[in-house]
Amino acid sequence: MLEIKTVEKPDERRDFPQGHLEAVHLTGLDFAVATFEPGWRWSESVAPIAGTDSCQVHHNGYVVKGRMHIRMDDGGEGEVGPGDAFVCPPGHDAWVVGDEQCLLYDFAGQMATDYAKAKGD
Secondary structure (H helix, E strand, O other): OOOOOOOOOOOEEEEEOOEEEEEEEEOOEEEEEEEEOOOOEHHHHOHHHHOOOOEOOOEEEEEEEOEEEEEEOOOOEEEEOOOOEEEEOOOEEEEEEOOOOEEEEEOOOHHHHHOOOOOOO
């Protein structure tokens, strides 16, 4: 069965401090478009909602614009920017670098279904 949806009309939107995500749900694919404003940091904006010390969501992402720094719980670090595809396992903090909004697409599914939701939601 062919399914087509536009991200311009997402199935849901989740707002959190200094950002939001819009999710499209299809059979076999939960796709997220995430927008993070300058000053956004996971440990400050999303951790209070998630109730965990670090992000426990797996990401398969692509950065459309802006820059984001990622620090893994094991100490590994990296920065992603426009045109970068990345895989980030659970156990990390992340923050927007600079004064430009960061826009990324996430294909892994868990961001679209679980990100920025309180436990039990």
